[in-house]
Amino acid sequence: MIARGAGQMGVRIEKDQLDAMAFHAAELIKWNKKFNITAITDPVGMAVKHFVDSVALIPWVPQGAAVVDLGSGGGFPGIPLAICRPDIRVVMVDASRKKVSFLNHVVRMENLSHATALHSRVEILAGDDKYAGKFDMAVSRAFTGLGRFVDLALPFLSSQGKIVAMKGDLSTEEVEEVDGSCFDVDIKRYCLPNGDRRALVVGVRSCC
Numbered sequence: 001m002i003a004r005g006a007g008q009m010g011v012r013i014e015k016d017q018l019d020a021m022a023f024h025a026a027e028l029i030k031w032n033k034k035f036n037i038t039a040i041t042d043p044v045g046m047a048v049k050h051f052v053d054s055v056a057l058i059p060w061v062p063q064g065a066a067v068v069d070l071g072s073g074g075g076f077p078g079i080p081l082a083i084c085r086p087d088i089r090v091v092m093v094d095a096s097r098k099k100v101s102f103l104n105h106v107v108r109m110e111n112l113s114h115a116t117a118l119h120s121r122v123e124i125l126a127g128d129d130k131y132a133g134k135f136d137m138a139v140s141r142a143f144t145g146l147g148r149f150v151d152l153a154l155p156f157l158s159s160q161g162k163i164v165a166m167k168g169d170l171s172t173e174e175v176e177e178v179d180g181s182c183f184d185v186d187i188k189r190y191c192l193p194n195g196d197r198r199a200l201v202v203g204v205r206s207c208c
């Protein structure tokens, strides 16, 4: 189902990548019994709403990019992105210690040496010289409103850095609020295999 859904978006997923996503899903279900990491736990829902949705991001990530995923939760989109794109570096950030423990467990078990998860509030990490200005792309899914995401993402980005917000609901007002401020914004709409509508808000830095 993941391979077919990804294929509909023009993304090819190899067998070993599907196996790695299956491992992520299985561990998520296991950890979820003890820690409340995700509300979606049925296999079809996870495949479609977590994994297919996450791989929709893949075509927009430049070769060799350093990507920061703000508010990664159970690893979406950060883990599927790291599985499918060994050429990039992925840093996942979350304020929940148990979620970050889970993410680093998956990273270790899957040998995703180009990925890591950091336990921090995004606002605090943004002021750390080790991370500020070091990323080509900041992404988030179901993290916060577009305006706040832009404000939080900006300190992480290099001068050419881009943002991608993965959204379900997206209002015109939300887009107008950020378009032309520090980013020129483009909306890429797509449907998940179950018919749910999604949008990628891609912002290219215009000033600031």
Ligand SMILES: C[S@@+](CC[C@H](N)C(=O)[O-])C[C@H]1O[C@@H](n2cnc3c(N)ncnc32)[C@H](O)[C@@H]1O
Pocket (backbone or CB within 6 Å): 070, 071, 072, 073, 074, 075, 076, 077, 093, 094, 095, 096, 099, 120, 121, 122, 123, 140, 141, 142, 143
């Ligand atoms: C609704 S979940 C989304 C998780 C994941 N991106 C997804 O799409 O499944 C939002 C996540 O953001 C994290 N979060 C919220 N505010 C944060 C902040 N200021 N700094 C870091 N993480 C934060 C929460 O702990 C939670 O895991």
